[in-house]
Amino acid sequence: MSLNRKCHLRVIFLAGLSLLLIGGCAKTVKQGGGATLPPVEEVTKKKSEEAIEGSEMDITDLDASIKKKEYPGIEGEFIETDLLKDCYFDFDKHDLTPDARRILAENAEILKKRFPNRKIQVEGHCDERGTKEYNLALGERRAASIKNYLVSLGIPGRNIGTISYGEEMPIDPRHNEDAWAKNRRGHIIILSD
Amino acid sequence: MRWCSRIIIFCIVLCLLQTIAFGRIRIDIYGPVLVPFPVAVAPFTFSGGASQGIAMQVESILINDLEISGFFSVTDIKGFPPGAMAGLKNPKAIDLALWSGMPQEALVSGGITLAGENVDAHFRLFDLVEQSFVTGLRYRAPLADLRNMSHRMADEITFHLTGQVGVSHTKIAFILNNGKSKEVYVIDFDGNGITRLTNHDSICLSPAWSPDGKNIAYTCFRKRNPDLYVYNMERKNFRIASSRVGVNGAPAWSPDGTKIALMIRDGDRSRIAIVNSIGAANPLFLTSGGGNEASPVWSPDGQKLAFVSDRSGNPQIYTIGSNGKGLTRITFEGKYNASPAWSPVGDKIAFCSMINGNFDIFVCNPDGRNIQRLTQNAGNNEDPTWSPDGRFIAFSSDRRGISNIYCMNANGANVRRVTFSKFQETGPAWSPYLI
Numbered sequence: 001m002s003l004n005r006k007c008h009l010r011v012i013f014l015a016g017l018s019l020l021l022i023g024g025c026a027k028t029v030k031q032g033g034g035a036t037l038p039p040v041e042e043v044t045k046k047k048s049e050e051a052i053e054g055s056e057m058d059i060t061d062l063d064a065s066i067k068k069k070e071y072p073g074i075e076g077e078f079i080e081t082d083l084l085k086d087c088y089f090d091f092d093k094h095d096l097t098p099d100a101r102r103i104l105a106e107n108a109e110i111l112k113k114r115f116p117n118r119k120i121q122v123e124g125h126c127d128e129r130g131t132k133e134y135n136l137a138l139g140e141r142r143a144a145s146i147k148n149y150l151v152s153l154g155i156p157g158r159n160i161g162t163i164s165y166g167e168e169m170p171i172d173p174r175h176n177e178d179a180w181a182k183n184r185r186g187h188i189i190i191l192s193d
Numbered sequence: 194m195r196w197c198s199r200i201i202i203f204c205i206v207l208c209l210l211q212t213i214a215f216g217r218i219r220i221d222i223y224g225p226v227l228v229p230f231p232v233a234v235a236p237f238t239f240s241g242g243a244s245q246g247i248a249m250q251v252e253s254i255l256i257n258d259l260e261i262s263g264f265f266s267v268t269d270i271k272g273f274p275p276g277a278m279a280g281l282k283n284p285k286a287i288d289l290a291l292w293s294g295m296p297q298e299a300l301v302s303g304g305i306t307l308a309g310e311n312v313d314a315h316f317r318l319f320d321l322v323e324q325s326f327v328t329g330l331r332y333r334a335p336l337a338d339l340r341n342m343s344h345r346m347a348d349e350i351t352f353h354l355t356g357q358v359g360v361s362h363t364k365i366a367f368i369l370n371n372g373k374s375k376e377v378y379v380i381d382f383d384g385n386g387i388t389r390l391t392n393h394d395s396i397c398l399s400p401a402w403s404p405d406g407k408n409i410a411y412t413c414f415r416k417r418n419p420d421l422y423v424y425n426m427e428r429k430n431f432r433i434a435s436s437r438v439g440v441n442g443a444p445a446w447s448p449d450g451t452k453i454a455l456m457i458r459d460g461d462r463s464r465i466a467i468v469n470s471i472g473a474a475n476p477l478f479l480t481s482g483g484g485n486e487a488s489p490v491w492s493p494d495g496q497k498l499a500f501v502s503d504r505s506g507n508p509q510i511y512t513i514g515s516n517g518k519g520l521t522r523i524t525f526e527g528k529y530n531a532s533p534a535w536s537p538v539g540d541k542i543a544f545c546s547m548i549n550g551n552f553d554i555f556v557c558n559p560d561g562r563n564i565q566r567l568t569q570n571a572g573n574n575e576d577p578t579w580s581p582d583g584r585f586i587a588f589s590s591d592r593r594g595i596s597n598i599y600c601m602n603a604n605g606a607n608v609r610r611v612t613f614s615k616f617q618e619t620g621p622a623w624s625p626y627l628i
Contacts, residue, residue: 073374073395074417092507092529094485121417130552131531131545131575132398132620133443134501134508136412136419137456137463137487140440144461163418164440164463168375168396 069189071169078121079190083110086171086185087146092130094141096149100186104146107188108153115190121161122146123187127180128167139164146186161191200334200342229266230354232259233273233297233321235281241306241313247336248305251314251343255301257383258347258361261609263584263602264354268297284317289324298322301350312336316346318353328353340386360580364624365587366390366400366409367598370617377411377424379624380598382580384611390424391431397422399620401444401453403470406627410434410444410453421455423470435468437476445489445498446470447515454479454489454498465489465500467515479517490535491515492559499523499533499542499559510544512559523561532576535559538583541603543567545575545588554588556603567605578623579603587611587621 065081084107087100096104111120124143126135143162151157172179234256239248259265270278273292280287281302292300303316317329330349332342344362351359364379369389377391377400391397395415402409409424419442421435435441439458446453450470457466457476462485466476480486484504491498492512497519499512510524510533524530529547536542541556552573557564568574572592579586587600598612598621612618 071417073393074414076417092503129550130508130529130547131488131501133456134485134487134503134531136398136440136442137485137501140458140463141461141485148461162439165396165414166398166419168398168414 068192077192079192081110081114081190083114084188084190086187088181089142089184089186091127091180091184092138094124094138094145096145100146101149104149104186105153108150108155111150111155111188117156117159119159119161119191120155121163121189121191122150123169123189124162124164125169125171125183125185125187126167127183128170128175129180130167132166132168136164136166139166142184142186146188200332200338200345202345203331203333204329227263230264230299231297232265232267232299232301232350232354233270233295234259234267235270235278235300235302237302238281238304239306240304241308243305243307243312247312247339251303251305251339251346254340254343254383254385255303255316255347255350258344258359259350261383262347262351262359262361263607264351264359270300284329287319289319289321292319292321293324295321299327299354303346308333310335312339312342314339314342314346316350318350340381344381344383357582358626360582360585360626362627363581364627365578365598365600365611366402366622366624367589367612367618368397368400368620369612369614370619372616377409378618379409380612382600382611384609384613387612387614390426390429391422399443400622401446402622402624403446404448404450404625406625409622410446412440412442412444421453434471439463443488445491447491448493448495454491454500456487456489463487465498477517479513479515480520481517488532490533492535493537493539497559499535501531501533510542510561512542521560523557523559525561526564534577534579534586536579536583536603537581541583543577543579543586545577554586554605556586565605567601568608571608574599576620578621580623581626585623587623589619589621 065083067080068077069080070077085103087103122143124139126138143164147160147162170183172182237248237252239245256267259267277291298321300319300321301316306313311333313333315331318327320327334342347361348359360382363382366379368375369378374394375396376389377397378389380387393413393415395413398412400409400411407426411422412419413422419440420433421441421444422431423434424431440456440463442456444453444455452467453470454467456463465479465486468476484502487501489498489500497512497514501508502511507528508531509522510530511522513520527546530544532545534543542559543556545552545554552575553568554574554577555564555566572590574588574590576589577586584603585600586603589596590599596617596619598618599608600611601608
């Protein structure tokens with residue numbers, strides 16, 4: 001684990017250096033918490049969409065996609081990577097769509113190859129419609145659906161924690177169908193050691 | 194926050210014979226149509242270093258409380274003969290005959306004096322039809338409690354004219370989202386005195402009052418888990434009461450204050466469980482499973498709970514005995530019914546229901562019959578909560594674009610905005626009667 005951390009630090013340093021050299025052109029800001037709770041800390045960020053599209057994963061790109069992060073108001077630092085994609089749910093549903101299963105299968109491969117034996121937390125999120133309390137319950141089931149599927153794909157269940165954020169952390173603060181579709185999501189973070 | 198333990202009350206006795214008038218109820222509040230009872234309020238006097246400003250403040254809080262109670266129409270004393278006014282200076286010698294013959298059926302007089310650091314406030318209530326003194330009370334409290342004192346005067350007057358304690362001296366807890374965090378706030382029934390309780394700089398949800406009004410339970414995410422917190426009003430601190438992995442959500446205190454019903458994770462889902470209010474004992478799951486469950490509330494006698502379950506495929510409202518027996522589905526129309534709130538009187542359950550994509554508030558009998566719609570064509574209306582006398586329902590509504598707290602009569606009439614911040618306010622919870 002300490003090796004891992006060293007590796008991350010080096011990656012962060014290199015990525016930070018490259019940002020300086022490039023002059024910030026590679027920087028994109030992602031509103032993780034929507035209008036409600038925007039993320040305060042993004043150490044580095046580099047797009048690596050090509051890496052996941054290609055069948056061969058580029059280890060360098062993988063590392064550069066890793067960033068440390070905190071949610072404001074919530075204790076603890078964690079690691080996030082763009083390589084683990086969010087999956088989406090239908091309104092008031094917790095079962096996995098075919099698209100969600102495909103995304104989670106890709107996520108499972110990345111977890112096995114890049115983060116074996118790391119503890120992860122699956123977040124269940126909802127859109128703003130409906131009551132906050134029922135959405136808290138719905139997020140529980142969404143996270144559990146994801147966990148169960150990841151276990152069926154060979155990720156050890158003991159490494160997967162789940163949490164429901166209900167409708168409290170929208171990724172898109174707007175009040176329309178586009179935003180709602182983005183906010184009904186499952187998100188995976190890698191917990192710090 | 195100061196609670197009223199610092200207010201000292203004295204009874205004012207004008208005449209021994211007046212005990213006959215005490216407790217005689219002037220308004221039939223259970224009649225089919227409530228005609229506001231006309232009350233005159235004389236300008237409050239001031240002396241002993243008290244300013245006219247303080248006297249006017251007490252008077253205006255009192256008048257507003259009486260008005261928004263819906264029981265009264267309040268007027269000043271213009272129109273009464275000048276000779277009657279003279280009597281206000283010496284209420285012991287007031288000639289009530291001079292006050293009769295006007296539409297007003299009751300008269301309130303009062304005054305303010307300063308007594309050191311404290312304010313001394315009193316009122317007297319006269320029945321103008323019977324031409325009798327009804328009651329009078331004198332209050333002494335720190336200046337900071339002026340608002341609470343005024344609310345208590347209003348509640349006392351309401352009690353003597355209606356037979357029912359008023360709710361002016363109650364508060365509404367809610368969540369205010371300032372864009373950075375979601376914290377627990379309280380505000381007076383009349384929309385004044387907004388006070389922030391929590392400083393977690395985190396996400397708080399679902400405030401719920403303990404039956405003695407001394408604690409507010411809520412859920413907070415600050416330790417990366419939706420844990421149950423309890424904030425103590427007197428000590429102004431909080432403790433974590435339940436931090437089981439997974440949801441510890443939507444707390445509801447039992448009427449005797451010994452237990453809390455809660456959403457707790459059970460395997461893959463959220464279920465309703467009862468824990469003791471210290472948070473220590475193992476949770477007692479209420480149902481035998483099936484479906485995802487949320488939002489428990491107790492019936493006022495503590496014998497039953499209402500809650501939300503999606504065991505039918507979508508969220509609907511159910512009731513169950515607090516012993517886990519007698520599960521009954523009570524809502525059948527629509528595909529999304531949630532947020533039950535049991536009237537403190539016991540005869541109604543309010544809830545919200547999604548119709549054409551928007552939420553509105555409804556009430557029904559505890560068995561699900563006699564559904565009445567209370568809001569419509571005004572954005573989303575959610576989170577109903579009853580005043581302790583069962584006459585009002587507070588709720589959140591985004592009818593003005595952002596969500597604020599509103600209040601209406603239990604029949605949906607007289608909608609009044611309670612919160613006026615520029616932020617999102619949700620999850621109102623009406624306090625019990627406060628001491």
